[in-house]
Amino acid sequence: MDLRAALLVLLASLSVVPQSARAQSESPAARMPSRVIRYEEDRDALRRYWPLSVSEAGAARMREFFEGELASLRNIDFDGLSQEDRVDYVLLRTELENELEQLELRAVRRAQTRALLPYSSALLAVLEPGQRLEPRDPARLAAELDRLQVEVRDAREKLGDLARAEKRSVVLRAAREVEELRGALSKWLRERDGYDPLFSWWATKPAERLREALDAHARWLRDEIAKVPADDDETIVGDPIGRDALLAELRGAWIPYSPEELLEIADRELAWCERELVRAAQDMGLGDDWRAALERAKQDHVAPGEQPALIRELAEEATRWVEEQGLVTVPALAKETWRMEMMTPERQLVNPFFTGGEVISVSFPTDGMDHERKQMSLRGNNRHFSRATVHHELIPGHHLQQFMASRYATHRRVFATPFWTEGWALWWELLMWERGFQKSPENRMGMLFWRTHRCARIRFSLSFHLGLWSPQECIDFLVERVGHERENAAGEVRRSFNGSYGPLYQIAYMVGALQLRELHRELVVAGKMSARDFHDAVLQGGNIPIELVRARVGGTSLVRDQRTTWRFYEGLR
Numbered sequence: 001m002d003l004r005a006a007l008l009v010l011l012a013s014l015s016v017v018p019q020s021a022r023a024q025s026e027s028p029a030a031r032m033p034s035r036v037i038r039y040e041e042d043r044d045a046l047r048r049y050w051p052l053s054v055s056e057a058g059a060a061r062m063r064e065f066f067e068g069e070l071a072s073l074r075n076i077d078f079d080g081l082s083q084e085d086r087v088d089y090v091l092l093r094t095e096l097e098n099e100l101e102q103l104e105l106r107a108v109r110r111a112q113t114r115a116l117l118p119y120s121s122a123l124l125a126v127l128e129p130g131q132r133l134e135p136r137d138p139a140r141l142a143a144e145l146d147r148l149q150v151e152v153r154d155a156r157e158k159l160g161d162l163a164r165a166e167k168r169s170v171v172l173r174a175a176r177e178v179e180e181l182r183g184a185l186s187k188w189l190r191e192r193d194g195y196d197p198l199f200s201w202w203a204t205k206p207a208e209r210l211r212e213a214l215d216a217h218a219r220w221l222r223d224e225i226a227k228v229p230a231d232d233d234e235t236i237v238g239d240p241i242g243r244d245a246l247l248a249e250l251r252g253a254w255i256p257y258s259p260e261e262l263l264e265i266a267d268r269e270l271a272w273c274e275r276e277l278v279r280a281a282q283d284m285g286l287g288d289d290w291r292a293a294l295e296r297a298k299q300d301h302v303a304p305g306e307q308p309a310l311i312r313e314l315a316e317e318a319t320r321w322v323e324e325q326g327l328v329t330v331p332a333l334a335k336e337t338w339r340m341e342m343m344t345p346e347r348q349l350v351n352p353f354f355t356g357g358e359v360i361s362v363s364f365p366t367d368g369m370d371h372e373r374k375q376m377s378l379r380g381n382n383r384h385f386s387r388a389t390v391h392h393e394l395i396p397g398h399h400l401q402q403f404m405a406s407r408y409a410t411h412r413r414v415f416a417t418p419f420w421t422e423g424w425a426l427w428w429e430l431l432m433w434e435r436g437f438q439k440s441p442e443n444r445m446g447m448l449f450w451r452t453h454r455c456a457r458i459r460f461s462l463s464f465h466l467g468l469w470s471p472q473e474c475i476d477f478l479v480e481r482v483g484h485e486r487e488n489a490a491g492e493v494r495r496s497f498n499g500s501y502g503p504l505y506q507i508a509y510m511v512g513a514l515q516l517r518e519l520h521r522e523l524v525v526a527g528k529m530s531a532r533d534f535h536d537a538v539l540q541g542g543n544i545p546i547e548l549v550r551a552r553v554g555g556t557s558l559v560r561d562q563r564t565t566w567r568f569y570e571g572l573r
Contacts, residue, residue: 032081032088033411039069039092040414049131052184054110054120054177057128063103070096078560086558087548091415093560098252105245109173116163116174116221119151123181123210127188138202145206152213156220163225169239172228175221182214236471236490238464238497246465249504253417254545254564255511257572259462262507265569266458269510270481273452280448283441290445294483297445298379307364308340310383311390315360318391321437322428328396328535334403338394345369348377348491356393357402376485384446388429392450396535397425404539412542418505420543423512426454430513431520449483454513456482457506461496465503515546518568523554 046065050058073093081089114120126144130136163171189207192199223229228237241249246259257265274290281293302310319335322328343355343363355361363381365374391397401424405413429447438444460474469477471493478489496506516538524534537553547566551558567573 032085032092036088036092036411036414039095040411042069052124052128052180053106054117054180055124055128056110056121057124059103059107063100066096066099066103070100083555083558084552087544087552088412089560090551090558090562091412091544091548094252094254095415098248101248101252105241105248112170113174113177116159116166116171117177117181118155118159119148120177120181122151123148123185127181127184130188130192133191136199138196138198141199142202142206145203145210149206149210149213152210152217155217163221166225168226168228168237171221171226172237173239175218175226178214178218178221182211182218185211185214234490236475236494236497238471239499240465240467241503243466246462246503249502251564253419253504253508254547254566255419255504256564256567257569259466261572262458262511263462265514265572266455266462266507266510268571269514270452270455270459273448273455277445277448277452280441280444284445291483293441293445294449297384297442297449298382300384300442301378301382304365304367307362307381307386308342310386311340311360311362314387314390315394318437319395321432322391322396325435325531327431327531328400328539329532330395330400331403334395334400337403338399356398358399360390360393360399373487376487380485380488382446384442385449386446387443388447388450391432392425392429396428401425401539405543408540409542412544415545416543417545418502418508419512419515419546420549421512422505422509423514423516423546424538426509426513427516427520430517452482453478453484454510457496458510460493461503461506464497471497512546515566515568518570519546519550519554522550528554 043062043065046062050061052058070093073089073096076089078086078089122144126141126148166174185207189204189211193204193207194200219230226237228235243259250257250259255262277290277293278288281288281290284293284296286293286296315338319330323330337358339359341359341361343361345366345368347361348363363377365377369377393399398421401421429451432438433447433451438447456478460469460477463469464471464474474493474496475486475489478484478492479486482489484492495501520531520534523529524531529537534553538549541549541552545564546568547564550556550566
């Protein structure tokens with residue numbers, strides 16, 4: 001045997017490690033990230049198999065899965081884990097407990113709509129067993145479909161008084177569930193029709209009539225009962241979840257304050273903003289009239305076509321500033337790869353300002369808008385508001401944040417929370433204010449407008465979900481207390497309550513920023529670490545609740561059944 005062959009044999013023998021030995025040598029640190037990844041994949045596989053929100057069988061299967069995962073997790077030797085693995089353990093346990101609680105809350109909400117869809121269980125009994133195209137008797141199937149379409153058509157007459165007495169939000173939720181069932185029926189039919197001649201001969205026509213009946217039922221609920229037709233982009237209804245559900249959401253997000261305490265925090269922060277607004281107005285020579293000062297700042301906008309150049313200038317300025325201050329590491333590729341696009345007029349109805357990340361999407365008037373909307377968009381996206389927004393969306397805000405999150409602790413993406421996502425971007429607005437990023441009273445007005453806006457988000461979103469305010473009252477509050485253009489205020493409220501955001505999303509900006517402010521005080525201001533090391537550590541630990549960022553960066557102790565305890569707001573310890 002020559003030397004090369006002998007070396008190959010030796011290397012092969014060294015690589016063969018018995019499975020038992022490999023499992024014994026695997027460290028807890030290697031097992032926890034793998035377990036989190038496996039959990040996410042298993043959960044998502046089940047959700048793809050049971051995609052319908054109205055499915056009771058799907059909910060039962062998910063409950064079984066979460067309970068099994070939670071029981072299995074308890075077998076891990078928590079005391080033998082490193083701090084990073086303890087963080088993963090606590091995150092996963094919280095995730096499982098929260099998923100189980102959310103299933104219970106969804107069951108309560110489903111019970112509210114079930115009476116408006118009395119046929120849903122029977123329809124699901126037809127659709128759900130067919131995911132693997134099991135054989136069915138086409139004639140019996142056709143008879144069941146025909147019976148169901150009659151039941152759906154009769155439902156409107158039978159449900160008239162009951163539906164009219166129901167809350168508008170519940171009626172619209174029921175309409176969305178009917179549309180979900182109609183979509184599932186269309187998919188079910190598409191995957192069978194034409195492939196099985198007997199199925200097509202017997203079942204296609206009854207299925208099409210059933211689909212038409214479901215479509216008519218959804219329109220009846222929307223148009224005649226809720227008075228919000230599908231093409232109505234203006235009316236804001238929302239769906240308040242109530243105090244108990246808010247408390248469950250807060251527990252799952254690691255926020256130890258009640259909704260009422262958070263409203264008090266919002267009011268305290270809002271009062272600070274109003275004092276600073278008056279100071280800025282005085283420095284602009286306008287006395288205590290901060291609304292006049294805000295109006296002057298709104299008038300300072302670029303001409304049509306010039307907004308992209310302003311955004312590039314502001315982005316480069318903010319990046320230079322954080323690097324010169326030595327506040328955070330900014331990879332060269334992050335600076336190179338962000339992009340810009342202009343927002344469509346339709347999207348500006350629900351987002352009258354910017355959104356960001358790798359792509360910053362810029363709101364600005366288009367030539368097709370009517371004159372009043374053009375003026376409001378120009379004023380709402382002026383130089384000073386934009387100066388306080390661009391760094392929030394790009395660097396050091398969302399773009400840098402997303403760039404790092406896709407490269408570090410990626411297994412923690414399943415635990416993503418808006419308190420980390422939005423809190424990080426808003427924390428920079430607070431820190432840059434403290435370090436004098438603003439250069440003029442008008443700049444201060446721009447930064448204060450957004451800070452006031454984030455405080456107002458806590459007040460109006462919690463008040464809505466507690467059942468205290470209507471959407472119109474939320475709009476009025478944004479106009480009167482923050483200084484929003486009315487069209488922009490309506491867009492903000494519409495976006496908050498149209499179902500695309502969770503109930504805590506709008507409070508997460510300021511609350512997450514206040515958490516990071518307190519953690520910065522504990523670690524950086526106290527001299528335990530540099531600002532750069534602090535910010536880099538937050539970014540490299542993944543998207544997780546800030547209290548658990550505190551555990552991994554600050555080394556606070558954790559126990560197996562750790563609950564949220566960190567009272568991070570100085571005025572409400």
